[in-house]
Amino acid sequence: MANFHSVFRTTLLLLTTKLNNVQFHSYRLYGTYKNWSQKFHAVLNSPQYNVYCIGELLHVIQMKHLYPDSKRFVDKKLRVPPQQVLNNFALLKRIKPHLPESSLSKFLLKNFEDEHSLQQYTPTDWAPYPELLTKIKDRKLRKFALELHALWNVLSRRIYEDCMINADKYSLLYVPKPFVIPGGRFREYYYWDSYWIIRGLLICDMYESAKHMIENYLYLVEKYGLIPNGGRLYYVDRSQPPLLAKMFDTYMDFTNDEPFLNEALPKIEEEFNFWDNTRSVSVQKDSKIHMMYHYDSFQFTPRPESYREDFRCSLALPKDARPLFYNEVRAAAESGIDFSSRWWVPDWELRPDFTNIRATHIIPVDLNSILENNARILAKSFERIGNDKKAKLYKAKADQIKTAIDQVLWNDDVGIWCDYDYINQVSRTRFYPSNLTPLWTQSYPFENQKYIEKAVKYLKNKDIINIYVGGVPSSLKRTGEQWDLPNAWAPHQDIVIKGLSYSNNDEAQKLAQLLAERWVRHNYILYKESRSMFEKYSAMAPGMGEGGEYEIQTGFGWTNGVIIDLITSFNIRLDVEQYI
Numbered sequence: 001m002a003n004f005h006s007v008f009r010t011t012l013l014l015l016t017t018k019l020n021n022v023q024f025h026s027y028r029l030y031g032t033y034k035n036w037s038q039k040f041h042a043v044l045n046s047p048q049y050n051v052y053c054i055g056e057l058l059h060v061i062q063m064k065h066l067y068p069d070s071k072r073f074v075d076k077k078l079r080v081p082p083q084q085v086l087n088n089f090a091l092l093k094r095i096k097p098h099l100p101e102s103s104l105s106k107f108l109l110k111n112f113e114d115e116h117s118l119q120q121y122t123p124t125d126w127a128p129y130p131e132l133l134t135k136i137k138d139r140k141l142r143k144f145a146l147e148l149h150a151l152w153n154v155l156s157r158r159i160y161e162d163c164m165i166n167a168d169k170y171s172l173l174y175v176p177k178p179f180v181i182p183g184g185r186f187r188e189y190y191y192w193d194s195y196w197i198i199r200g201l202l203i204c205d206m207y208e209s210a211k212h213m214i215e216n217y218l219y220l221v222e223k224y225g226l227i228p229n230g231g232r233l234y235y236v237d238r239s240q241p242p243l244l245a246k247m248f249d250t251y252m253d254f255t256n257d258e259p260f261l262n263e264a265l266p267k268i269e270e271e272f273n274f275w276d277n278t279r280s281v282s283v284q285k286d287s288k289i290h291m292m293y294h295y296d297s298f299q300f301t302p303r304p305e306s307y308r309e310d311f312r313c314s315l316a317l318p319k320d321a322r323p324l325f326y327n328e329v330r331a332a333a334e335s336g337i338d339f340s341s342r343w344w345v346p347d348w349e350l351r352p353d354f355t356n357i358r359a360t361h362i363i364p365v366d367l368n369s370i371l372e373n374n375a376r377i378l379a380k381s382f383e384r385i386g387n388d389k390k391a392k393l394y395k396a397k398a399d400q401i402k403t404a405i406d407q408v409l410w411n412d413d414v415g416i417w418c419d420y421d422y423i424n425q426v427s428r429t430r431f432y433p434s435n436l437t438p439l440w441t442q443s444y445p446f447e448n449q450k451y452i453e454k455a456v457k458y459l460k461n462k463d464i465i466n467i468y469v470g471g472v473p474s475s476l477k478r479t480g481e482q483w484d485l486p487n488a489w490a491p492h493q494d495i496v497i498k499g500l501s502y503s504n505n506d507e508a509q510k511l512a513q514l515l516a517e518r519w520v521r522h523n524y525i526l527y528k529e530s531r532s533m534f535e536k537y538s539a540m541a542p543g544m545g546e547g548g549e550y551e552i553q554t555g556f557g558w559t560n561g562v563i564i565d566l567i568t569s570f571n572i573r574l575d576v577e578q579y580i
Helices: 002-015 031-044 047-052 055-063 070-074 083-093 103-113 137-157 193-202 207-224 243-257 258-278 304-314 319-334 363-384 388-409 434-443 448-460 489-502 505-530 555-571
Strands: 016-020 021-025 118-120 156-159 280-285 288-293 419-420 426-428 487-489 534-540
Touching: 021 103, 021 288, 047 055, 047 083, 047 103, 055 070, 055 103, 055 304, 055 534, 070 304, 083 103, 137 156, 137 193, 137 319, 137 505, 137 555, 193 207, 193 243, 193 555, 207 243, 207 258, 243 258, 243 363, 258 363, 280 388, 288 388, 304 319, 363 388, 363 434, 388 419, 434 448, 448 489, 448 505, 487 489, 489 505, 489 555, 505 534, 505 555
Parallel strands: none
Antiparallel strands: 016 021, 118 156, 280 288, 419 426, 487 534
């Protein structure tokens, strides 16, 4: 079954591949992808898409290395309509067929300008002393949390209306309400980052700001049928870990905003259906077939924001293998874990080779746990409005996914859930924090202490507690990729710490306390030294992370949200580390 899916997918890819100047532009128009393509067909075929996302113009500019960061070009605004830009480029090719750099520079000045579509915004619900922050007992941590709270003003943006009126001149995707950006080079909104940002806003009594961000994502679902990876046209081929339902559920826990329930629920259901219709695959294990989920993409070309890097890497492959390579890279980017040895296949040949990415082969623990949780949230929400039929439907869906997680992903020999390569039918037993996601989403038989006891033992056996004093590492493999050793990331800390703390197990809760204290202390030390918060840190000792496609970024939205959450959820003292 799995091998048939792989052959079927490859065959359909080849059948739908079209040559577009110097590269392949392919997208699916078959099966479950048809409805999505119909909703988004106009975007894929627009002149704007042909400027920013595919085609010879993009290829030439990015490969000439006129900008130090590939993202900089595709974030520019057009001075003239996109079809005119394409016409002007065609004229330049006729006049200057070799496209000298001086001529291209003049062309860029004439047709593009730096984008100024984002307006600094001061949230109307920001107040200097949120109640939960003023109750923090440790004086230094209280001051730290209040200073992070002040950063919501620094990171808040709204989009000028010109981006809506002249949308075809921007790669930025317009949304109507203000939002919080991650920071650094990431000047637009990003999907899964927003969950931890929203939690931080809610803890800081900024209910309106949190609601605005959720409303923006509902707007995107209505317009595109999915929530793109981030707020750019070049991200629409893929999403990110689907945390909209969890954002909404968290917001409802804080506000009990009953009218918003009826407004949001249809779009939350539509987003769930996007994943159910376009990211589900049949997985056979032990003579049973389960419907599970993987990361994927609708596109088979280099990522525009990392075009040069993807294209150069693909040159190591035969030409006919490159479209699938690009698709795998995009699928890995949809995971939010971009990039990591986690997506290299085969697992037993972990080489630092980007071309080994096979993200579509892998059934990820985190994605399936999140979608199980989403189905449960939908069931609860429909029950709340009296729609028993849909409540029953989504409860059954959640039960089905939970059973699959247990039967396919739980590895009793290792004592934890593991990603599963459904093409090669192999459990991938290496350590990743995502292995513990079912604790965070409670996607396991909660009353069975076996799971939590084995999870604690698993962390001890991997020496996560004794060696990695800077935080839970993203993996135990050094590859130079940013989601591998030695890096530790805020969302992974939250997943592991909160997952352990949700259990009824004493030892798990004490371990959660220790890990929370270490992460808060690590962030505090670097903040005092640099006055900055970072996207990633070193798991080995207090310090910044390393590796990846770009320099370390500051800001930083989800880091701030996780720290505010941990400080207010755990009784942490900077001068004390408690454990068993």
